[in-house]
Amino acid sequence: MESSQPETPIASIRVGVNRLDSVMNLSGEVLLTRARLERLSQEFVELTELLEASRQRLLKTSTEFSERYANPRFNVLEEEAPAPEDSAGRTELAENVREVFSELEFDRYDDLSLLSRGVQEMTADLSEIGVQMETLTRTFRRETEVFEKITRNLRLEAGRLRLVPVGRFYQRLRRQVRQTAQATGKGVRLELTGENVEVDNLVLDGLADSLIHLVNNAVVHGIEDAATRAARGKPSDGVVRLSARRRGNSLxxxxxxDGNGINIEGVKRKAVERGLRTQEEVDRLSRDLAAELVFLPGLSTAESVTDRAGRGVGMDVVYAAIRRLKGTVSISSEPGSARGSRCASPRASSSRTSWPSTSPERTSPFQAKPCAPFAASPR
Structure with missing residues (x-):
């Protein structure tokens, strides 16, 4: 057997959030600079077009000047003299031309000819400059496109510096579930998936307490004791699952x-008893809307007060924390029955939250947008 080579550990360093923010701000400035360069490139194009238009006008003027002034007498003769029918006529025309032009007039013709040629040469020079200008503009635009690609990659990589795997939080969650299960005397198996899914560090920190509360809520309120589960034909150990996955630009x-679900009637009764809703209001609620009453402040269906339940503090705090992260939350439950298209095991209750990858203080510059749905069975 070939011995497997140990994997080389990935080197890492701690970087402060303020430094990451500085990198992000600098990358933003680079993008703004690129935009200014793009505007300059467009101005180059416009100047090239103006230069070409001026060259065309100069060429037209030069041509008209040459035709009108460079050979004035010849033009007159061409317009007025009859077309010669033989060589004798052509000889006579040449004699007439020599008689018409004096020596001074020939000098004047030479000056006009030189001026015409000079204008034509300037036109040719302008044409060459225009070609070079167009080539330079194309090169400049190619470079700005490369610059844009580099700056976008820089901003993307800088944004990724803030991402951490959700699995970093899972170990803490395992300890919490183990402690809660021992305190309640229940057997609970925690199943975790999606450890490598990444989320903004600030968002994950903002979610930590909410996730812990939701999982604790599932253990305390959702999972039945061993005797009750045995009577219902369930395994003695309850199952709590936490999964992380991507959906488009969301997490x-x-x-x-797999507990007993939310006690909907108990939730309605407690909401009325605590004056949070009237009897008429709760009677009009559908099952799903009634389940969302658990997010009202001060509502708990626990029969006794412990350090883990019955204090009326919890789901409303979770809801508020999620809203601060610009998230949404929903909850659903079916008593004692399976629910959920993605789960092979029975799911008695679930609640879901989702939000974009924006912290309360700033908008994340990258498009890895964390969202989080949770499932719990508060009663």
């Missing part, structure tokens, strides 16, 4: 449990 986090 979806979902918590699921």
């Amino acid at each position: 979806i986090l979902e918590v699921q449990d």
Whole structure:
């Protein structure tokens, strides 16, 4: 057997958020500079077009001048003299031309001819300059396109510096579930997927407490004790799942449990007892809308108060935290039955949140947008 070579560890360093922000700001300035260069390139094009238009006008003027003034007597003769029918007539025409032109007039003709040729040469020079200008403009535009590609890659890579894998948080979650299961005397198996899905570090930090509460909520309120599960034909250990996945430019986090679901009637009753809703209001609610009452402040269906349940503090805090991250949250439940197209195991309840990858203080410059759906079964 060939011995496998140990993988070379990836070198890493800690970088402060302020430095990352500086890199992002600088990359933004580079993009602005590129935009200014693009405008200059467009001005080059416009100047080239103006230069060509001026060259055309000069060429037209030079041609008209040459035709009108360079050979004035010849033009007159061509217009007035009859066409010679034989060589004798042509000889007579040549004699007439010599009689018409004096020596001074020939000198004047030479000056006009020189001026005409000079104008034509300037026109040719302008044409050559225009060609060079056009070539320079094309080269400049190619360079700005390369510059744009480099700056966009720079901004993308700088944005990725803020991304961390969701799995970094999973170890903390495992400890929390283990402690909660021991405190409640329940057997719970935590299943985690999507460890390598990346999310903005600030967003993940903002989600940490909400995720912990949702998972704790699933253990405390959702998972039944071993005796109840056995009576319902379920394995003694309950299952709580946390999955992370991409959907387009969004990240979806979902918590699921195979417990008994939300006690919808209990939630309605507690909402009325605490004066959060009237009886008439809760009676009009559908099952899904009634499940969302768990996000009301001060609502809990726990029969006794412990350090983990019954204090009326929790899901409303989760909801507020998610809203601060510009997220959305929804919740659904079916008592004692499976639900969820993506889950092979029964899912009694689920709640979902999602948000773009923007922290409350700033907008993330890259398009890796974290969103998170959670599933819990608060009662």
